[in-house]
Amino acid sequence: MQVLLLKEPRDGESGPDPYIKELASHGHKATLIPVLSFKFVSLNTLTDKIFQPEKHGGLIFTSPRAVEAVKMCIEERKEEWGSSVKDKWNTKSIYVVGKATAALVRGLGLNPVGEDTGTADVLSRVIIEREDTNIPPLFFPCGSIKREVLPTALRESGVPLETLTVYQTAEHPDLEKNLNNYFTEQGVPASIAFFSPSGVKFCLEVVRKLSRERLTQIKVCFPLSSYCVTGIRLSVSFAAIGPTTRDAMTAEGLCVSATAEKPTAEHLGAAIAKALQ
Template sequence: MMHDAPCTARQAVMKVLLLKDAKEEGGQDPYVRAAWPTQNLFFRLQELGLHGLEATLIPVLSFEFLSLPTFWEKLSRPEGYGGLIFTSPRAVEAVELSLEQDGKSEGEGRIPPVGDTGFQKSVWKKSLRETWNAKPVYVVGNATASLVKKLGLEAEGESSGNAEKLAEWICSRIPMESIIVYRKIPHPGIQVNLDSYYSKQGIPASIAFFSPSGLTHSLKHVRELSGSSIEQIKFAAIGPTTARALAAQGLPVSCTAESPTPQALAAGIRTALQPHSS
């Protein structure tokens, strides 16, 4: 039997499937320790392993960056704004890409056209970064905060836990202007990767979703592969928005992470998989 005590080698290891976007090459996903050698599609997860869970990550989302020249124009005019709000690591990546594009055309696809990247970066380092740093820079989550700091900006709000809590505080005080700099698209390997996982690993004890869009693009395959056994699976959500999306699909939410961190998710799943959990 499984107990609340730390897991030992004698206890059964429960299989957990995490469906989220994966870091691009060179980035370190906080949930990931090392990638499996086969096409970098599956990942072993360290934090959940410490809780006696055999976790596998399958990417379900890809990203396409948009409006980068327009974004750069706005970044070049900090005097027109009271601060910055980064809603995800991808938004930070959009800043990095906007410093590398040539600003002559919107471009198509995931990688913007590259021109003289020295000018934008030089202006950012010499003046824009310091000007933006004199204003509040808000983020949601530690992962986004760490990337913002690499840009040379000081972030606040990472401990808010989720976007809703941070937004409630900010919106009551500051008028905002938003710009969409990326969009989520289905990962091209969702079905193949899920087929491979189910054929080799069987039905997971738990499946965790990290966004409503990730749920939308993968749930059909999960239902088809799980069949009637789907009732045995404990579904987990990284936050309240994803939990509501799960409930809207008629799926019981066994746990919602108290904060969007590997530690909180691992603890929630571990508790949900205890024999007394419903």
């Protein structure tokens, strides 16, 4: 069956996207359409902070894009980073959400903590358990539309935090054209998977417009367990990449029938395969 993945390609990996590969192993043909575009900002300020580890108690990364921003800053001062700065950061905690972000952080020579947490909500609890309130502020480079769950939780617990917006998120300039081409050439897919609240925000109205009266043929996927709310009922169950995305979809009146246990290609593939049986 046809599956539409509304997500960005995985950075730094050769071969097919792992989600496409995993769905193919279940006998489904997946197509990936990028949803978002990113613009890096405040890189001079970011460079200053990354090269002054003594002023912070640790680092927090909740997205691959934030790691990419740091990598851009390091490129300008590679020798200094490798000779001393990296090791100074490694005496502190480097917190991450997710395996993809953790892998990129390791690529910087840093040792991440928390890659199995899955969400910023869970990571915030890990940080609160591990950190004292008298440390220098943890440094959190983030995107322009980050959720406030982690900063709020840390501040309410007295864990000092400093944030810096290092990238801005916008709709991919070719999103509507690519979606229109897909629906024209392949019709309504058996399943549509959303991978972020931003993806829901930017895609849902376009998808509704293109599928219109056939919306009830579409299935909406989120990686977790079976889940459904009152709203627009989709005849094909789908999966979402996590509870935050699921909540964004249900807030739009969509009925989400399946969620992956963890936000990975394997768990999403299993959830979709089960829903399409």
